[in-house]
Amino acid sequence: MVVLQETTLTLTEQRVALIGANGSGKSTLARLLNGLVSPTTGQVRVGGLDVAREGKEVRRRVGFVFTDPAAQLVMPTAAEDVALSLRRTHPDKAERRRAALEVLAAFGLDGLGDRSVHTLSGGQRQLLALAGVLATAPDVLVADEPTTLLDLANSRRVGDLLLSLPQQLVLVTHDLDLAARCDRGVVMVDGEVAFDGTAAEAVGHYRAVA
Numbered sequence: 174m175v176v177l178q179e180t181t182l183t184l185t186e187q188r189v190a191l192i193g194a195n196g197s198g199k200s201t202l203a204r205l206l207n208g209l210v211s212p213t214t215g216q217v218r219v220g221g222l223d224v225a226r227e228g229k230e231v232r233r234r235v236g237f238v239f240t241d242p243a244a245q246l247v248m249p250t251a252a253e254d255v256a257l258s259l260r261r262t263h264p265d266k267a268e269r270r271r272a273a274l275e276v277l278a279a280f281g282l283d284g285l286g287d288r289s290v291h292t293l294s295g296g297q298r299q300l301l302a303l304a305g306v307l308a309t310a311p312d313v314l315v316a317d318e319p320t321t322l323l324d325l326a327n328s329r330r331v332g333d334l335l336l337s338l339p340q341q342l343v344l345v346t347h348d349l350d351l352a353a354r355c356d357r358g359v360v361m362v363d364g365e366v367a368f369d370g371t372a373a374e375a376v377g378h379y380r381a382v383a
């Protein structure tokens with residue numbers, strides 16, 4: 174089965190939204206960017222690196238946030254989870270914990286370091302997943318519907334945070350208000366790019382065809 178038709182995209186804008194109906198190929202396109210899936214034909218390059226051949230280096234540069242944070246929170250406590258991301262930059266354990274607590278505070282999760290990740294709210298878990306990925310200092314963040322499971326306040330909070338990141342963001346979302354705030358919008362229909370332009374135009378196009 175062909176999931177994505179022939180697609181040529183050069184993503185240079187700071188914040189790129191991928192929008193479109195369920196099953197249109199957004200997640201597949203996003204997953205190609207860090208090698209979570211591989212193309213059967215064609216090539217994906219990130220910062221000059223070939224994702225298929227230099228996958229490890231690409232994954233170091235491209236952070237990926239899933240819709241469900243449970244997919245990526247692997248340690249028992251919040252602090253330990255962030256600390257895992259810091260093991261390369263902070264080899265000393267005590268220093269690593271201190272740095273992890275600082276990261277948590279920066280994401281509004283102060284005081285939750287020793288909490289089991291299972292006792293955190295959905296919003297807190299999504300912020301923690303984001304904190305963990307960003308603690309690895311990726312050049313690019315790919316986020317696949319990161320606000321879908323969140324209530325209004327948390328989805329605003331996570332959305333604002335994503336849009337204010339210094340690194341490039343590729344955002345798959347059904348939140349059209351959030352998508353419209355990006356710098357570029359790509360609309361997928363049946364595995365093809367149906368529209369590519371400013372985010373506001375892309376949202377308008379999607380609303381017209383949906």
Ligand SMILES: Nc1ncnc2c1ncn2[C@@H]1O[C@H](COP(=O)(O)OP(=O)(O)OP(=O)(O)O)[C@@H](O)[C@H]1O
Binds near residue numbers: 176193194195198202
């Ligand atoms: N590994 C796979 N093997 C077979 N089919 C797949 C695979 N991955 C995705 N698909 C199919 O490809 C299509 C596109 O899926 P994809 O997850 O990229 O869509 P999406 O636009 O992200 O959808 P949603 O908004 O529902 O998350 C779907 O029909 C899906 O079932």
